[in-house]
Amino acid sequence: MLVIYMIKAWQLKLNKIIFQIKDVTYMDINQVLLQRIKMPLKSSFETSFGKVTEKDIIVVRVFSEDKVGIAESVAMPFPIYNEETTGTVWYMLEHFLIPQLLEKGVKHPRDVFDMFSYIRRNNMAKAALEMAVWDLYSKQNGLSLSAVLGGTRKEIEVGVSIGIEDNIDDLLIKVNHFLNEGYKKIKVKIKPGWDIEPLRAIRNKFGDDIPLMADANSAYTLNDKALLKELDTFNLMMVEQPLAHDDIIDHAKLQAEMKTPICLDESIHSVEDARKALEIEACKIINIKIGRVGGLTEAKKIHDLCEERDVPVWCGGMLEAGIGRAHNIAIASLSNFTIPGDTSSSSRYFNEDIIFPEVTLSKPGMISVPERPGIGFDINNELINKMIVNDKTFTKATMIS
Ligand SMILES: O=C(O)CCC(=O)C1=CC=C[C@@H](O)[C@@H]1C(=O)O
Numbered sequence: 001m002l003v004i005y006m007i008k009a010w011q012l013k014l015n016k017i018i019f020q021i022k023d024v025t026y027m028d029i030n031q032v033l034l035q036r037i038k039m040p041l042k043s044s045f046e047t048s049f050g051k052v053t054e055k056d057i058i059v060v061r062v063f064s065e066d067k068v069g070i071a072e073s074v075a076m077p078f079p080i081y082n083e084e085t086t087g088t089v090w091y092m093l094e095h096f097l098i099p100q101l102l103e104k105g106v107k108h109p110r111d112v113f114d115m116f117s118y119i120r121r122n123n124m125a126k127a128a129l130e131m132a133v134w135d136l137y138s139k140q141n142g143l144s145l146s147a148v149l150g151g152t153r154k155e156i157e158v159g160v161s162i163g164i165e166d167n168i169d170d171l172l173i174k175v176n177h178f179l180n181e182g183y184k185k186i187k188v189k190i191k192p193g194w195d196i197e198p199l200r201a202i203r204n205k206f207g208d209d210i211p212l213m214a215d216a217n218s219a220y221t222l223n224d225k226a227l228l229k230e231l232d233t234f235n236l237m238m239v240e241q242p243l244a245h246d247d248i249i250d251h252a253k254l255q256a257e258m259k260t261p262i263c264l265d266e267s268i269h270s271v272e273d274a275r276k277a278l279e280i281e282a283c284k285i286i287n288i289k290i291g292r293v294g295g296l297t298e299a300k301k302i303h304d305l306c307e308e309r310d311v312p313v314w315c316g317g318m319l320e321a322g323i324g325r326a327h328n329i330a331i332a333s334l335s336n337f338t339i340p341g342d343t344s345s346s347s348r349y350f351n352e353d354i355i356f357p358e359v360t361l362s363k364p365g366m367i368s369v370p371e372r373p374g375i376g377f378d379i380n381n382e383l384i385n386k387m388i389v390n391d392k393t394f395t396k397a398t399m400i401s
């Protein structure tokens, strides 16, 4: 009996030592593959700054000896949501980020953010590689991405984002459709000339209780204060980024005069941005997009800061295909993601997704958090191969020589 006990104790000690060794050992990334794909959207998506008709994505894979980590870039094809594009993401990955990762190596995915911190901005490029390294790390440790990030939820609550429609009738049809699918938050895009009327029409038809919010994507200024204050009459969950993409000062002035909580999206690129915005009370809610803030490490830091300060967060979307959706599900499983995010089902935007199984609602308005190692989905390589417009492999040997 004593012998069995001693063997078990030794086994436990050994496992602990192996785990510690793993954390100080290099992750052994020896190859990176980039594949640029163009994926048609089921229907176009219009915001105050323009229309998107297809997703232009870079699928990033990082290889160690026996495992592959995967992620997708979220930049738009044009520099309008922020300054990055799919093209600039490719350039940054090819010329700066991948060579450095392969040359220096990392012991933990947290190191990737620090390694790239001397490079200003280009957050979506940094995030695409960093997220793939997190997936690899989870797979190397046999844990789900949610678990390694400290996620506690088995299911996440989700909403849906509706673009600017051609007319109010089309908008009401869409709202009705998504409410019937059970989504727990209806977000509608607004811009000058498409704001009070569509919101009033939604409230008139569906009542005061449906969870409704508006996203302006920086379409207003403080000169529109009277109109923005009128939004208070619609009992909105929040208004997202009403003012400039690089502002927090005017948002603080507006928040002081508005009842509706302001949520910041475009203005927040880092935990420091979040701290400053909260300190001057520029918002009461933060939308966390992993790509916008440079990866999962920084996304988690923003989440933790907000949790400490009792500020709710939710996970925003960039019309991601399945791989990006899977990363969003993992981060949204953290405890302070208390507001339904924009991660809708794969079928919201795509006829066929690049993962198996596709993301679906496990029950109305809910998505299950996968428990398998890594992002927890298989990759539909056949579909990816059909849509490739460019690809490139980088190996440690060729980078260092
Ligand atoms: O469904 C999603 O992925 C969210 C879509 C969405 O609302 C947005 C995607 C990309 C840029 C913006 O137009 C907008 C946002 O600001 O959140």
Ligand SMILES: [Mg+2]
Pocket: 215, 217, 240, 241, 265, 266, 287, 316
């Ligand atoms: Mg937004």
